[in-house]
Amino acid sequence: MAVPGKKKPERFSLSSTMGSDDDPIVYCQPCDCDGPRLPAHGYCVDCREHLCDTCFMAHKRHTLSRHHTLLDDNSMPQTMSSAPVHPSQPDNLTKPCPRHMKEMIKFYCQNHEALLCSVCVTLEHTVTTCKVNYIPDISGQVINSKEHQVILKAMDTITEQCRKKSEDVKKLTAKSNSSLTDVLADIKKFRTEINQRLDELERQAEDAVKAIQQENNKNLKKVETTCDDVTKSLKTSSDAIKHLNTTKKADKLFVELKLAKQMIKDYKKRVHQSAAIDVKEYNFRLNKAISTLLDKERSLGTFTEKSAKQPSPSTAVDIKSRQTSHQGEICVKTSKDKNACWITGMILLTPDKLIISDGVNSAVKMVDTRSQSVTDQLQLDTIPSNVTSVTSTELAVTLPDKQNIQFISASSNKLKKTKTLKVDGKCYGISCCQTKLVVSFCFPAKLQILDTKGTILTIVKGENIFSKPVHVTTNTNSIYVSDWNMKTITRLNWQGEVTGSYGGMTEPHAITLSDDGSVFVCDWGRNVIEEIITGDCSTGRVVLKDLNHPYAVCWCTDTSKLYYSCRTGEDKHDNFLQVFKLS
Structure with missing residues (x-):
């Protein structure tokens, strides 16, 4: 007191x-x-x-x-100013906590194998939830411990790996730089060949012009000669007739008039024939393929790897060698459907869960690939075009007639509408990669890259690139678009630049990517599914043929199975998904 x-x-x-x-x-x-x-x-x-x-x-x-x-109370200081009777030894813990920089790391959580400061312990690793030790209480056991030896050995191993990797990369870099020097030489050679070919085409055009000019001059000379001859002859006859008439020599005049009459008839014919010579004016209509070459093509060629890690040409991947076996079919028609199915798009959420869009029946369906049955069906009030997965439990479906993208929850094996995203046109193809949506439009033809909130990040358009792009698929490196009218598969990077194109098809529809980066595409007109090697999009082979107008397609990496739908107008084909295993 x-x-x-x-x-x-x-x-x-x-x-x-x-x-x-x-x-x-x-x-x-x-x-x-x-x-x-x-x-x-x-x-x-x-x-x-x-x-x-x-x-x-x-x-x-x-x-x-x-x-x-x-x-x-017997040993404690009796006053505030008294020195401690048994001062504790200071610890050597001076490393600051990365989350609480003013606090030092002094504790270790056995449960989470985490280094902690006092704030971490208080907030997240309490004594009731974790086994926390004060580091000085347990640190003595690490001196010359097995853990000490194992960690040092691991460090030495990684250090040696880094050294070897650095040496390997140095050698590979030298080889790569040497090969690129060869590439530059090849580019210059190719450019020279192009110039020579263009020079040749220019000479051919000049020769054609000169030939026409020579023909024009020849015809002109012929007409001029004819007209001169006719004019001179008629003048001579006219002078004779006038003289005979003046001198009243009736007999000679009679003969001369009859001769002149015949002459006029013959000369009319000659003049008419001369006038019939077709002399035309010309303009130059350029070769469209050449004129649009620099607009359509984005490079002189592509760089292909010749790494030692790749197979030699004699053992290069041959798509023809794929083994295919029919695994059966899955009926996707349900009691809710009023019409035969038209499966316009499909995506796998898991190897056992396939999502399909049914255009004719305005529905999105969930298919269990193990039981081979439709487990849920979500009815829409308009026709869906394509479907993609946004997350493991969320889908996005394009609704072209409403110019909307409908998001759908697929959790708990149930399909349920969530948010709707308005877009600025009839959207058809859609694919999602790393929270970015790639959407294709047909009227007018274009491609948009958006975030999931609808913000447009990139727009790609141009009549030389797209005409009717209806299907899209993506990976982290590229975007692939199939175009009905242009009969091509176009590859773009995420900046919207064209990096490759594959043609030779009649009516390409849906596309899907395999685990090794190849593209499977349904060629509806030829009744085949082609596989395209994506290195430069220049090589492709038929893997499935004699099909019934394949339309939508989906690849399962885990099972190496290819699912595809048909669009024939016949129930026996359109109501089923075909399943093939490829190896």
Whole structure:
């Protein structure tokens, strides 16, 4: 208590811990701060605080303080200014916590194998949930431990791997740079060949022009000669007739007139024949294929790898060698369907869960590939075109007639509408990769890259690129678009630049990517499915033929199975998905 007659002391001052000179009293400092003043019955050397019985026992139990050195009431300092009786040894823990930079790492959580500071322990790794140790209490066992040896060995191993990798990359870089020097030489050679060919074509055009000019001059000379001859002859005859008429020589005049009459008839014919010569004017209509070459083509050629890791030409991948076996078919027509199915798009959420869009029946269906049955069906109020997975439980479907993208939840094996995204045209193809949507439009033909909120990131359009792009698929490197009218598969990078094109098809429809980067495409007109090697999109082979107008297609990496639908107008084909295994 305070000494009578004196001013009330401030808390934590020396006088606050004293009674009279003969009866010193030391109080619990935590309680004195924000609670009732209680006598101290112990002392924490680390915290340098006096503690009451309650705080003393709590200090022993709490994770942050149970390692502290505690003194009972017989050993504790009797005044605030007294030095600790048994000061604890300072630890050597000076590494700051990466999350709480003002705190030092002093604890280790056995459950999460994590280094912690006192704030981490208090907030996330409490004694009730984790086994937390004070590092000085357990650190002694790591000296010359097995863990110490294993970690050093692992470090040495990685260091050696880095050294070897650096040497390997250095050698490969030298080879690559050398090959690129050859590439530059090939480019210059190719450019020279192009120039020579263009020069040749120019000479041919000049020769054709000169030939026409020569023919024109020849015809002109012929007409001029004819007209001169006719004019001279007629003048001679006219002068004779005038003279005979003046001199009244009737007999000779009669003969001359009859001859002139015949002459006029013959000369009319000659003049008419001369006038019939067709002399035309010309203009130059350029070769469209050449004129659009630089607009359509984005490079002189492509770089193909010749790495030692790739198979030699004699053992290069031959798509023809794929083994195919029919695994059966899955009926996707349900009791809710009023018409035969038209499966316009499909995507796998898992190897056992296939999502399909049914255009004619305005539905999205979930198909269990194990039980080979439709497990859920979501009816829409308009025709869906294509479907893609956004996450493992979310889908996006294009609705061209409404110019919308409908998002659908596919959790708990149930399909349910969620949000709707408005777009600026009739959207058909759709594919999602790393939260970006790639959407194709036909009227006008274009491609858009959007985020899932609808913000347009990139637009690709141009009559030399797209005409009717209806199907799209993507991976982290490229975008692939099939175009009905242009009869091509076009590859683009994520900046919207064309990096390759594959043609030679009659009516390409849906496309899907395999695990090794190849593209499978349904050629509806030829009744085949082709596989395109994506290195430069220049090589492709038929893997399935004699089909019934394949339309939509989907590849399963885990099972190496290819699913495809048909569009024939016949129930026996259109209501089923065909399943093939490829190896």
